[in-house]
Amino acid sequence: MTAQTDSADSSAAKPLRVLVYSDDVNTRSDIMLALGKRPHPDLPPVGYAEAATEPVVWQLLDAGDIDLAILDGEAVPVGGMGIARQMKDEIYLAPPALVITGRPQDAWLATWSKAEAAVPHPIDPLQLADAVIRLQRSRTTAAGSARV
Secondary structure, rough: HHHHHHHHHEEEHOOOEEEOOOOOHHHHHHHHHOOOOOOOOOOOEEEEEOOOOHHHHHHHHOOOOOOOEEEEOOOOOOHHHHHHHHHHHHHOOOEEEEEEEOOOOHHHHHOOOOOOOEEEOOOOOHHHHHHHHHHHHHHHHHHHHHOO
């Protein structure tokens, strides 16, 4: 019985792997600083994978260990909304996508991109953490009901 508990504890400690995409190093830094190492005690610690270009995004997604993609909708030459839509169309069981929009009024564009959440610039740490917590809780609930 102890062995089962130990394996459950080790799986619970697996970091939440978050892809952060932006062509701007400051935006990536702002996102990671705002979200921090552990946005909520119920979630595992966060490990980040940074991408400044679209090809690196696809490399990281193809590796299959990304739990959440935070994508800058204002990135150039390829915006995060286009990547989110392509990711949802082409990757079976794609991770949840959170798009950082240029302004609050652009949230409707995130709907087009099939992103599950959107947070506007400037990044509010509480709003970002709340969105990530909601996405991960809904993903955990969905995974749990799929096993039943």
